[in-house]
Amino acid sequence: MLGNVFVCNQLDDGFAEQISEETGLEHTIWINGTPVSTSFEVGVDVLGDTVQHVAFLDRTSHHTFEIEGIPYYAAHLPLEEDGLTAEVALDVTEIDQTRNQLARTLVASILGVSFIGSVLGVLLSRRISQPLVHLAESAEALSRGDLESPVDTRTNVREVSLVAQALETARTDLRETLTSLQSERDWSKHLLASIVEGIVTLDGEGCITFFSHGAERITGWLRPEVLGKPCDDIFRLANSLQAFTRVIPEAGQRGKADVCLADGRVASFAITRAEFAPSEAAEAEIALVFRDISEEEAVHRILGHFLANVSHEFRTPLAALAASIELLLDQAPELTAAELHELLIPLHLGTLGLQTLVDNLLESASIEAGRFHVSPRVVDLGAIVAEAAETMQPLLVKYEQNLIVDLPMNIPVVRADPRRIVQVLVNLLGNASKYGPPEAEIQLKVTANNHEACVSVADRGPGISPEARADLFHRFIYPDGESNTSHAGAGLGLSVVKAIVEGHGGLVGVDDRTDGGSIFWFTLPLVKDAA
Known part of the structure; x- marks a missing residue:
């Protein structure tokens, strides 16, 4: 088994x-x-x-x-x-070590990535914020009024670039608008400065809010002196205690007022008024435009005086002529030769006075129109003096005044317009007779040097004050400086004398006479080859 x-x-x-x-x-x-x-x-x-x-x-x-x-x-x-x-x-020691190393590497990587991300974030934020800082600086410059510095923000950030472009466009548009407004303002300032009339604006309380250059020139007040002050304190009426605002006309109407200037002088103003509202929030203001019409008023007064004197100058000889002619018509067959001669003398004097007045009026009109001229030729000054003396003789006889003519041995030959120089002498002799007393002596003297002849008329009148001599040879100025209707003529004679003499290249003037009266003189150029 x-x-x-x-x-x-x-x-x-x-x-x-x-x-x-x-x-x-x-x-x-x-x-x-x-x-x-x-x-x-x-x-x-x-x-x-x-x-x-x-x-x-x-x-x-x-x-x-x-x-x-x-x-x-x-x-x-x-x-x-x-x-x-x-x-x-x-x-698994090495595996754990490797795992720990990987963990540390991962953590370090995460930290590194975070750091790099942070750095990149800072750089990116700076890249974005730097243009924004430039934009903020440009906006601040614009707020300060700097419109010349361009908004130059270079960036790849589209939104920032669009904002910069919009800001630059706004800057250029605003600069062009301000430039246009500046030009219009300068044009308005030049326009106001070129207006000769004065322009003043008043607020609701009557205080001055604007004072133009024309107003400064007319009144003598400077703008800083008057701005903000009541106009009643600046514009004071002459010869009246009434306030200036009381005489300001209604809108669209024209008024006149005599106002005291800054230097104390009195001037006549023509005033117009307008009302305007500078803006919706502001109260309505009053604009006054005024012009100095002192010269016009003076011309009106002189013209009225002139017309009154011319009427008197015409009326007196015409009345004498009418009376003499009427007497001759009624009683000529019954008057003797002496009586006829006595009646003819006023006729002659009246005709002479009217002729002198008409000549002066015509000459003054031609001078004013620029058509005045003389026709000088070689003439014997003695012949001119003789003609003037013969013309004035009836007037001198009437007032029993004696004319003494003083001529040099060698009578000067001058280049002159005989008719005009006779008119000069007739005017000077007529004034000497008018302003001199009856039975007074009037001297007419001629002297000469190598270049010119001097003709003088010395009277025994009241004389000429130094203040009146500057304007004596102007129109509507009277030798006695007074509106004496018994003596004052048309006020044209001496202005015609000056124009005629200066037309010949000569001079005219007046001096005091040593023992009372005045000496009126004028010069004429001599003919060089007269000898």
Whole structure:
């Protein structure tokens, strides 16, 4: 009878160590949860006390554990025999180190990426914020009124670029608008400065809010002196205690007022008024436009005086002529020769006066129209003096005035218009007779030098004040400076004298006479080859 042969292998630590050497892994044999052999140096006793190890063995086919601080990864496989289990453990120290290294590398990578991301974020934020800072600086410059500096923000950020373009467009548009407004303002200022009339605006309380250059020129007040002040304090009426605002005309009407200027002089103003509202919020203001009409008023007064004097100058000789002619018509056959002669003298004097007046009027009109001219020729000055003396003799006889003619031995030969020079002498002799007392002496004197002859008429009248001499030879100015209707003529004689003499290239003037009266003189050019 054959028996059973059993081949057995002892499952001790040596067996486990042999397998460990062949596989490079740690091996442990478990029977019913108890280690019977192991390749671990600690032995089965220590291994069996590893409660955590046993607990994992009961639950899973693989688990991890540590022995003497060394981590292992184990897998157990049930064998054919019940309760017999083989466990294979791998030292995972290097794996843990690698895992830890990977974890550290991962953390470092994450930190590095975060740092790089932060740096890139800062750079990107600066890239975005720098143009925004430039935009803010440009906007601040615009708010300060700097419209010349361009908004130059170069960036690849589309939104920032669009904002910069919009701001630059707004800057250029605003600059063009302000330039246009500046031009219009300058044009308005030049226009106001060129207007000769004065322009003043008043607020609701009558205070001055605008004072043009024309107003400064007319009144003598400077703009800083009057702005904000009541117009009644600046414009004071002459010879009246009434306030200036009381004489301001209604809108669309024209008024006149005599106003004291800054230097104390009095001027006549023509004033017009308009009302306007500068804006919806502002109160309505009053605009006054005034013009200095002092000269016009003076001309009107002089013209009225002139017409009154001309009427008197015409009326007096015409009345004398009418009376004499009427007497001749009624009593001519019964009058003696002496009586006829006595009646003819007023006729002659009246005709002479009318002729002188008409000549002066015609000459003054031609001078004013620019058509005045003289026709000089070579003439003996003595003949001109003789003709003028003969013309004036009846008038001198009437007032018992004595004309003394003083001519040099060599009577000058001049280049002159005889008719015009006779008119000059008639005017001067007529004034000497008019303003001199009866039975007075009138001297007509001629002197000469190498270039010119000087003719003078000396009277015994009241004389001419120094203040009146500057305008004496102008129209409508009277030698005595007074509106004495008994003496005053048309006021044209001396202006005609001046025009005629200057037309010959000569001079005219007046001096005081030593023992009372005045000396009117004029010069005429001599003929060089008269000798």
